[in-house]
Amino acid sequence: xxxxxxxxxxxxxxxxxxxxxxxxxxxxxxxxxxxxxxxxxxxxxxxxxxxxxxxxxxxxxxxxxxxxxxxxxxxxxxxxxxxxxxxxxxxxxxxxxxxxxxx
Amino acid sequence: xxxxxxxxxxxxxxxxxxxxxxxxxxxxxxxxxxxxxxxxxxxxxxxxxxxxxxxxxxxxxxxxxxxxxxxxxxxxxxxxxxxxxxxxxxxxxxxxxxxxxxxxxxxxxxxxxxxxxxxxxxxxxxxxxxxxxxxxxxxxxxxxxxxxxxxxxxxxxxxxxxxxxxxxxxxxxxxxxxxxxxxxxxxxxxxxxxxxxxxxxxxxxxxxxxxxxxxxxxxxxxxxxxxxxxxxxxxxxxxxxxxxxxxxxxxxxxxxxxxxxxxxxxxxxxxxxxxxxxxxxxxxxxxxxxxxxxxxxxxxxxxxxxxxxxxxxxxxxxxxxxxxxxxxxxxxxxxxxxxxxxxxxxxxxxxxxxxxxxxxxxxxxxxxxxxxxxxxxxxxxxxxxxxxxxxxxxxxxxxxxxxxxxxxxxxxxxxxxxxxxxxxxxxxxxxxxxxxxxxxxxxxxxxxxxxxxxxxxxxxxxxxxxxxxxxxxxxxxxxxxxxxxxxxxxxxxxxxxxxxxxxxxxxxx
Numbered sequence: 001x002x003x004x005x006x007x008x009x010x011x012x013x014x015x016x017x018x019x020x021x022x023x024x025x026x027x028x029x030x031x032x033x034x035x036x037x038x039x040x041x042x043x044x045x046x047x048x049x050x051x052x053x054x055x056x057x058x059x060x061x062x063x064x065x066x067x068x069x070x071x072x073x074x075x076x077x078x079x080x081x082x083x084x085x086x087x088x089x090x091x092x093x094x095x096x097x098x099x100x101x102x103x
Numbered sequence: 104x105x106x107x108x109x110x111x112x113x114x115x116x117x118x119x120x121x122x123x124x125x126x127x128x129x130x131x132x133x134x135x136x137x138x139x140x141x142x143x144x145x146x147x148x149x150x151x152x153x154x155x156x157x158x159x160x161x162x163x164x165x166x167x168x169x170x171x172x173x174x175x176x177x178x179x180x181x182x183x184x185x186x187x188x189x190x191x192x193x194x195x196x197x198x199x200x201x202x203x204x205x206x207x208x209x210x211x212x213x214x215x216x217x218x219x220x221x222x223x224x225x226x227x228x229x230x231x232x233x234x235x236x237x238x239x240x241x242x243x244x245x246x247x248x249x250x251x252x253x254x255x256x257x258x259x260x261x262x263x264x265x266x267x268x269x270x271x272x273x274x275x276x277x278x279x280x281x282x283x284x285x286x287x288x289x290x291x292x293x294x295x296x297x298x299x300x301x302x303x304x305x306x307x308x309x310x311x312x313x314x315x316x317x318x319x320x321x322x323x324x325x326x327x328x329x330x331x332x333x334x335x336x337x338x339x340x341x342x343x344x345x346x347x348x349x350x351x352x353x354x355x356x357x358x359x360x361x362x363x364x365x366x367x368x369x370x371x372x373x374x375x376x377x378x379x380x381x382x383x384x385x386x387x388x389x390x391x392x393x394x395x396x397x398x399x400x401x402x403x404x405x406x407x408x409x410x411x412x413x414x415x416x417x418x419x420x421x422x423x424x425x426x427x428x429x430x431x432x433x434x435x436x437x438x439x440x441x442x443x444x445x446x447x448x449x450x451x452x453x454x455x456x457x458x459x460x461x462x463x464x465x466x467x468x469x470x471x472x473x474x475x476x477x478x479x480x481x482x483x484x485x486x487x488x489x490x491x492x493x494x495x496x497x498x499x500x501x502x503x504x505x506x507x508x509x510x511x512x513x514x515x516x517x518x519x520x521x522x523x524x525x526x527x528x529x530x531x532x533x534x535x536x537x538x539x540x541x542x543x544x545x546x547x548x549x550x551x552x553x554x555x556x557x558x559x560x561x562x563x564x565x566x567x568x569x570x571x572x573x574x575x576x577x578x579x580x581x582x583x584x585x586x587x588x589x590x591x592x593x594x595x596x597x598x599x600x601x602x603x604x605x606x607x608x609x610x611x612x
Contacts, residue, residue, distance in 0.1 A: 005296075016289060023282055032278055039285035046292040056299020056309065061292075064243055064301055068288060071250045075284070078254055079277040082261045086270035098271045101347045 008049030016042035029086075029093040033079050040072040113176050113185050115157040116193060117234055123150025124227035131220035140219035144208045147223050148201055151230070155197040162190045166602055181302055182241030187603050191455060192237035192370045199362045199462050200230045206470045206577040207355040213477050214353040215263045222262055226359070229255040233367035242291045242301040245371055249287070249335070252367060253280050256360060260352040272351020279334060279344040287331025293324035294379065303378045310379065321391055325380060329398060332375075335368035337425075338402050338432045339409035346417075349425040354476070357421060358469035361428045362462050365435075373439055373454065378610060381442075399440030400535055406433030407542040414549050420472050420482050423549060424465070427508065430546060431461055434539065437523050441530045452599045453526050457519030459595065460588050464507040464516055467581025471501050474570040474578070487553055489562025497570065498557050500582040507585040509550040510543055515588030522596070 015038055022035030044065040051061025087093060111118065127143050127150075134140075165173060165187055175186030204226055207214070216222050228251055235248030257280065261273035295301055297317055298309030310321065333341035349357040380395045410430030417423040438454040472482065474497065479486030491498040507514035520543060527536040570578070588595060 016285070019285070020282070023278065029274065033281075036278065036281045036285060039282070040288065043285060043288040043292050046289065047295060050292065050296035050299075054296045054299060056297075058299045060243075060299070060301045061295055064246075064292075064295065067243055067247060071247065071254075074254055075250065075257075075277070075281055078257050079274075079281065082257065082270065082273045082277055085261060085264050086267075086274055089265065089267050089270055098274060100268055100271055101275075101350050 005049050005053035008045060008053065012042040012045040012049070015039075015045065027094050027096055029083050029095050032095060033076055033083070036079075037072065037076060040068060044068055110178055113161070113178060114183075116154040116161070116197075117231060117238075119150055119154040119157060120227050120231045120234065123147060123153075124224050124231070127220070127224035127227070131224065134220070140223065141208055143220050143223040144204055147204055147227055150227065151197050151201045151204070155194060155201075158190050158193045158197065161185055162187060162194075162602060165190070177240065179244075180241075181304060182239065182244045183235075184238055184240045186238075188370075188374070188451070189234075189238040191599070191603065192366065193234050195366060195455075195459060195462060196230060196233045196237070196363050199366075199466060200226055200359065202466050202577055202580070203355050203359045203363075206358075206466075206473065206574055207353075208573045209571045210355075210473060210477070210574065211353075213473075214355070215266055215269075216353055217264075218262060222259075225255055225259055225262075229259065229359070229363070233363055236367045237370040239371070239374075240303050242295065242303065242306075245375070246288065246291065249368075249371065250284065252364060253284065253335075256280075256356075256364060259356045259359070260348055262356070263351075263353055266351070268351040269353075270351075272348045275344055276348045283331045283334030283341070285331075286327050286334075290324045290327030290329075290331060293320055293327070297321070297324070303375065306379055318391055321380075322394070325391070325395055326398070328375065329402070332368055332372045333402060336365050336372065336432045336436070337429050338406040338436060339429055340405060342406070342409070342429045342432075345429060346422040346425040349428075350419065350421045350482075354421070354469055354473045357424075358466055361424070361469070362465055365428070365432060366458055366462070369435060369439075369454065369458070373451075376439060393442075396440050396442050399436060400532065403433045403436035403440050404535060404538045406430065406436065407538055408433075411542045411545045414546070417549070418483050418485075420476070420484055420486070420553075423484070424468065424472070427546070427549075428465065430542065431465075433542075434520060434523060435461070437535060437539065438526060441526055441532055441535075449522075449526065449600070451603055452596055453519075453522045455599050455603075456522055456588075456592070456596055457516075460507065460515030460519040460585065463581040463584040463588070464504050464514075467500070467504040467578055467585065468508065470574050470577045470581065471497070471504065474568060474574050478566045478568045480566075484553060484556055487556040488560040489565060490557040490568070492562030493565060494568045494570075497568065497575070497578065500578045501557060502554065503582040503586055504578075505550050505553055507589070509547050513586075513589040515585045515592070518589060518592040522592075 019035045019038030023032050026032050047061040047065040051057060127146055131143060175184055177184050211219050232248045232251030236245060239245040239248055257273060257277050260276050263269035294306050297320055298306040300306055337345040407430050410426050410433060414423050414426035417426060435454060435457060438450040475486045476482045507516035510516045510520045524536055524539055
């Protein structure tokens with residue numbers, strides 16, 4: 001695997017870590033959902049980089065990333081819908097206030 | 104590449120579920136508002152029954168009586184497999200889902216679900232996702248199936264729209280579930296990067312041929328996927344969503360999550376771990392092979408210890424059952440973690456037998472919880488007080504189910520745990536056998552505190568318990584099956600072993 005794919009992988013790893021950090025620490029529920037998107041996009045970057053520069057380049061990676069994009073869109077749509085239902089009942093998007101369930 | 108029109112025949116179980124789901128959503132749309140939606144429940148049960156009949160038919164086709172078993176059918180460039188591993192899982196998933204739908208008939212009002220049509224037909228895509236997961240031989244198929252199941256479960260949890268707890272549980276579920284998905288995908292992207300293919304069999308071949316310098320990347324891919332799958336099976340330390348989601352969701356939905364999602368995730372974990380990491384890296388002379396299985400065993404031990412320890416302090420029955428589910432995920436992980444070798448190759452039958460027992464005892468106890476919490480108006484353990492004096496028949500059924508969960512002899516749960524334990528002893532993983540026995544003993548404490556409430560508390564002056572017909576039937580089916588599994592374990596075990604053959608039905612070449 002040449003040098004060029006390593007830089008893509010590093011970028012993807014950084015994006016994934018930023019996304020994970022955001023998803024675990026941010027207070028605003030919308031930001032949490034956006035951070036998750038960041039993690040999924042890091043995966044797409046990885047797949048595309050491998051499909052072009054990997055040791056066994058093939059078209060599969062690009063097709064996989066198309067599937068990922070579609071499914072991530074569906075997932076976040078459901079996430080937003082649930083957030084709207086929550087907001088109607090509770091009038092907050094702050095995740096630290098979502099603590100009615102017992103520890 | 105293979106998908107002729109005639110091959111749609113092999114997809115009949117999935118198509119039956121899909122067509123039922125589409126038809127039901129149309130029927131619900133055109134049905135007058137004031138007509139009861141219960142008919143949709145019966146129709147979805149009919150769809151599940153048709154699908155199950157097709158699965159049984161394919162088990163018969165793959166295992167002709169008297170002759171040699173034929174090769175499994177592979178469709179769509181080996182990305183979809185119709186084999187006995189998948190068929191057995193599908194049969195169990197269909198049976199469990201049918202019981203969940205059946206027990207929720209006429210109890211939806213108490214569960215605060217007002218979108219009844221949607222409730223019934225949303226189960227079907229979830230079942231379809233679970234079936235695709237158990238049949239997939241390709242990372243993309245596997246991922247799509249997993250997401251079909253996950254996204255539908257998010258919606259099912261959120262169906263109690265007016266309930267704040269349900270909203271919160273659903274949101275937590277979406278966030279943790281999506282993070283798990285991202286981890287799984289990130290791990291899969293490394294597998295693809297090393298092999299240039301998404302087919303599990305080809306990945307295995309490519310990994311075997313790899314230079315040892317890639318072993319770091321193999322480790323990364325495994326641990327990322329383990330985190331993702333660990334979330335889906337709710338094994339400790341990735342379990343934190345489970346108690347919250349079970350508490351917030353409607354009881355039948357919680358029952359569905361605790362059995363169907365868990366078993367489907369076990370199917371893919373089993374298939375991926377053994378196909379990708381078991382055969383390949385061994386031939387390349389890398390130590391990864393034993394590390395992978397040690398990681399699985401550590402995860403199993405953590406789930407058993409944490410699940411049982413946390414369950415001790417729970418007074419809320421749903422949270423207690425969630426932690427008991429986490430502990431059971433630990434027991435179920437053991438057959439995956441102990442390695443296959445010449446001395447020991449019955450991992451699948453150990454896993455599957457305990458999975459059958461777990462399905463029925465867990466569904467049964469959730470059904471009992473529905474009856475009891477409806478009478479008591481809350482879900483605390485004290486709702487069970489004096490059940491024996493108030494409704495002796497129900498108390499006896501509950502006794503069988505709880506004994507099976509605890510693993511007391513002559514119930515399904517006992518023999519399931521015993522077979523797993525014998526497996527660990529045969530591969531000489533004695534520390535794990537010790538953890539398993541000690542945590543089982545700990546679990547007696549909280550299971551028996553349920554029994555203490557039932558038999559040793561006075562029952563007079565408490566509300567009358569009136570289970571609906573469907574709930575009583577479900578409870579008795581589950582109790583009877585738990586007992587039968589305990590009385591005739593050998594019969595079930597030999598039929599599993601007759602149907603399932605490791606070489607053809609499991610490994611993808």
